[in-house]
Amino acid sequence: MKYIAPYGSPDPDAAYVDRDVPGAVVGSKIPAKFPNWTMREIVDVITKSGITPDDVLQLAAAIRSQKMNYFVPGGTANALTITMAPVPVSYTELIGVPIRLKISTANTGAMTLNVNGLGNKAxxxxxxxxxASGDAAVGDIVAVMYDGTQFQVTGVVASGVAANYILAGRPAQAAPFFTANGVGGGASYVSNVRSTSTDLALTDSSFLDAGTSLTGGVLTIGPKDAGIWSLSTTLGLNTAQASWTSKVHLTKNGSTIFGFAQANIYGTSDTGIICASASVRLASGDTVRAEMLQNFGSTQTSSAQGRFSGSRIGV
Structure with a gap:
C-alpha cells in the first residue's frame, strides 16, 4: 500500500501532526485515500483468506491462516496449475514464497507447476x-517454494499425518519389506543351469514405491525403496534324490552377491534345504533374483517350501 501524506503536503513522506491550539499549529488533514486505501487493503487480505469481513481481529486471523497460499490445483496429475490473487506479474515475485498444494491425483512421474499462466516450472x-511416481499421493499437502529456477519441495504432509518427507527425500515411514513363498513348486531347474525360482509369490509386503515389484521371482526396486537391503532365500527341490549337490544364489542385476553350496544331501524330503542371505545396496531399477543350480542330470521342479524375503535396513 502506498503511503498517503497529509492533504496539501508537498512532501510525499510528511508525517501527520495533531492540532496544537496554544502553538497555533493546524492539525493534518486526512485525504479520502487514507481511510479508503487502508480499509480496502485490510479487507482484501481478509476476503482473500476466505473470511467474511464482519468482526474485529480478522486481519490477524487471515494472516495466521495463510490461506492465500493454499490451493487445490487444477491441470493434470503431473502438470499442476493454480491461480493466485493478487496476480503475480512474473515468477520473480514468487521467489521465496511458500505455496501449499493439496493433491487430488497421484503423480506418475516428473511434475510441473504453472502459476497464473506464467509457464510451467519443474x-x-x-x-x-x-x-518419482507416487511421490505426491492423493490427499498429500505438498509445500513448495520457488528458488528462481524451479519449485523445490520443502515438505509433504501425507493425508494430514505428520510430515514424512524432507525436500522430497525418503519417507520416514515403516521400512519396506516383502515375503514371497513358493506356490505349489512350479519352477523348473534344468540340470547345471542356474535358474530363477519363478514360483515365488508375494504373501506379505509393504513397498513405499509403486514401481517396486516381485514378478516371476524377480524383485525390482523403485526410487523410494532404494537403500540397503537385507535379503534371504531358502530353496529346495520337489523330488527326493539319493544323493546330490546343489547351490543357491542371490543375484543383483545378473551378478552373484552371495552363493551357498550344499553337498551330498540325502533323504526322502529335501524341501527347504539350502539357504542364502546377503546385505546389499539397491538403487532404483536394480533387480534381485533367487536362483538355484542343481546337478541331477535332469530337469527338476522347485519345492513349495521355497522362500524369498527381505527388508530395507538403511538408506
Missing amino acids: ITGKAAAAL
Whole structure:
C-alpha cells in the first residue's frame, strides 16, 4: 500500500501532526485515500483468506491462516496449475514464497507447476531431482517454494499425518519389506543351469514405491525403496534324490552377491534345504533374483517350501 501524506503536503513522506491550539499549529488533514486505501487493503487480505469481513481481529486471523497460499490445483496429475490473487506479474515475485498444494491425483512421474499462466516450472526434490511416481499421493499437502529456477519441495504432509518427507527425500515411514513363498513348486531347474525360482509369490509386503515389484521371482526396486537391503532365500527341490549337490544364489542385476553350496544331501524330503542371505545396496531399477543350480542330470521342479524375503535396513 502506498503511503498517503497529509492533504496539501508537498512532501510525499510528511508525517501527520495533531492540532496544537496554544502553538497555533493546524492539525493534518486526512485525504479520502487514507481511510479508503487502508480499509480496502485490510479487507482484501481478509476476503482473500476466505473470511467474511464482519468482526474485529480478522486481519490477524487471515494472516495466521495463510490461506492465500493454499490451493487445490487444477491441470493434470503431473502438470499442476493454480491461480493466485493478487496476480503475480512474473515468477520473480514468487521467489521465496511458500505455496501449499493439496493433491487430488497421484503423480506418475516428473511434475510441473504453472502459476497464473506464467509457464510451467519443474517441481523438484532433493538436489533438484525430478519427483518419482507416487511421490505426491492423493490427499498429500505438498509445500513448495520457488528458488528462481524451479519449485523445490520443502515438505509433504501425507493425508494430514505428520510430515514424512524432507525436500522430497525418503519417507520416514515403516521400512519396506516383502515375503514371497513358493506356490505349489512350479519352477523348473534344468540340470547345471542356474535358474530363477519363478514360483515365488508375494504373501506379505509393504513397498513405499509403486514401481517396486516381485514378478516371476524377480524383485525390482523403485526410487523410494532404494537403500540397503537385507535379503534371504531358502530353496529346495520337489523330488527326493539319493544323493546330490546343489547351490543357491542371490543375484543383483545378473551378478552373484552371495552363493551357498550344499553337498551330498540325502533323504526322502529335501524341501527347504539350502539357504542364502546377503546385505546389499539397491538403487532404483536394480533387480534381485533367487536362483538355484542343481546337478541331477535332469530337469527338476522347485519345492513349495521355497522362500524369498527381505527388508530395507538403511538408506
